[in-house]
Amino acid sequence: MTELRLDGIRKSYGDVEVLKGISRQIPNGAFFTLLGPSGCGKTTLLRVVAGFVRPTAGSVHFASEDVTDVAPHRREIGMVFQDYALFPDKTVFENVAYGLRARGRPREEIKRKVGEYLERVGLGSLGDRSPTALSGGQRQRVALARALVIGPRVLLMDEPLSNLDAALRVQMRDVIRSLQIETRTTTIFVTHDQEEALAMSDQVAVMKNGRIDQCGAPDDVYRNPQTAYVAGFVGSSNLLPARPVGNGSGGPDRFDVNGTLVSGRKMSDAEDGRYLAVARPENLGIRGASGAPGEGELAGRIKSLQFQGYRTSYAVTLDGGGDVNVETFGELAVAPLARGDEVIISFNGNCLFVPEASR
Numbered sequence: 001m002t003e004l005r006l007d008g009i010r011k012s013y014g015d016v017e018v019l020k021g022i023s024r025q026i027p028n029g030a031f032f033t034l035l036g037p038s039g040c041g042k043t044t045l046l047r048v049v050a051g052f053v054r055p056t057a058g059s060v061h062f063a064s065e066d067v068t069d070v071a072p073h074r075r076e077i078g079m080v081f082q083d084y085a086l087f088p089d090k091t092v093f094e095n096v097a098y099g100l101r102a103r104g105r106p107r108e109e110i111k112r113k114v115g116e117y118l119e120r121v122g123l124g125s126l127g128d129r130s131p132t133a134l135s136g137g138q139r140q141r142v143a144l145a146r147a148l149v150i151g152p153r154v155l156l157m158d159e160p161l162s163n164l165d166a167a168l169r170v171q172m173r174d175v176i177r178s179l180q181i182e183t184r185t186t187t188i189f190v191t192h193d194q195e196e197a198l199a200m201s202d203q204v205a206v207m208k209n210g211r212i213d214q215c216g217a218p219d220d221v222y223r224n225p226q227t228a229y230v231a232g233f234v235g236s237s238n239l240l241p242a243r244p245v246g247n248g249s250g251g252p253d254r255f256d257v258n259g260t261l262v263s264g265r266k267m268s269d270a271e272d273g274r275y276l277a278v279a280r281p282e283n284l285g286i287r288g289a290s291g292a293p294g295e296g297e298l299a300g301r302i303k304s305l306q307f308q309g310y311r312t313s314y315a316v317t318l319d320g321g322g323d324v325n326v327e328t329f330g331e332l333a334v335a336p337l338a339r340g341d342e343v344i345i346s347f348n349g350n351c352l353f354v355p356e357a358s359r
């Protein structure tokens with residue numbers, strides 16, 4: 001359990017700067033996720049924390065210790081990789097025992113701890129197996145036990161679920177998170193999967209081109225995206241051009257969206273006056289068209305729909321141009337709407353407005 005501090009981390013390869021000044025404090029025991037598309041610098045930042053990459057500038061602290069110049073094997077970290085990185089010629093038991101043996105721990109302690117951690121990851125009876133005789137999910141459990149058994153100061157995980165099939169990925173989220181909470185290990189988790197990030201983390205840092213664009217608790221990042229980039233990357237969003245029309249007398253911010261007046265919250269000021277309205281599919285209303293659309297409403301036609309029991313997803317082409325996605329749930333999901341129907345979309349007053357340039 002260690003607080004982790006990154007101060008002004010920069011990394012360049014030749015004249016390409018891939019980390020552009022990252023500062024962040026990660027509290028003791030937190031599950032901190034680096035989320036972003038391929039190439040934004042997540043793995044590089046993780047490798048800086050591990051000590052495999054030396055930053056061009058900045059420092060890394062584990063608690064009060066500056067570890068920037070400390071070799072990886074002296075940082076007391078546990079690592080889990082996408083490809084498991086197990087020793088194929090050692091048994092499951094010996095894989096997990098590796099770090100304890102390297103530290104010269106007594107035989108009895110090794111036996112007890114390895115047994116305990118194999119139980120914790122649900123592999124109590126498989127100690128004698130070869131990792132080559134395990135499924136992907138089981139291998140990743142071994143890797144997790146191996147990383148945690150040494151009681152690392154920090155656990156670093158680089159896309160650990162990417163090689164698993166969809167159902168197993170969801171199941172392994174729980175295995176990892178439960179164990180992380182039990183052991184209260186400060187963790188940095190790298191993923192490009194926003195669902196995974198939202199489901200597992202205490203804090204999510206959304207990265208863009210070597211910078212953290214926004215960082216916060218999952219529900220905060222989801223509900224209050226500060227930029228169009230975050231709104232588009234975390235969850236799905238409809239992004240529509242919006243023109244500010246003032247906020248009356250201190251009421252909600254109001255914007256013109258496709259010719260209708262939509263109220264909501266402006267997240268930050270656009271220097272060039274250009275904005276995008278951000279509307280989550282579940283925040284839009286949809287009903288069969290009867291009469292002209294009123295304030296905060298737009299007319300359109302259902303281009304396609306997918307009924308999924310508890311939820312129905314609609315793609316609607318707006319009369320004024322552009323498509324929006326709308327989702328309805330529960331009883332509403334069974335609304336009698338069909339492909340080709342004319343509909344009215346309503347913004348329900350909970351739109352966000354972000355600068356267009358923050359895409």
Ligand SMILES: Nc1ncnc2c1ncn2[C@@H]1O[C@H](COP(=O)(O)OP(=O)(O)OP(=O)(O)O)[C@@H](O)[C@H]1O
Binds near residue numbers: 044192
């Ligand atoms: N050793 C290296 N030499 C030169 N460029 C590198 C090196 N390592 C990484 N890069 C570059 O740095 C950028 C960030 O890479 P990084 O692997 O950190 O991204 P990422 O967000 O983890 O992406 P992915 O999800 O694809 O792994 C990329 O443009 C990559 O090509």
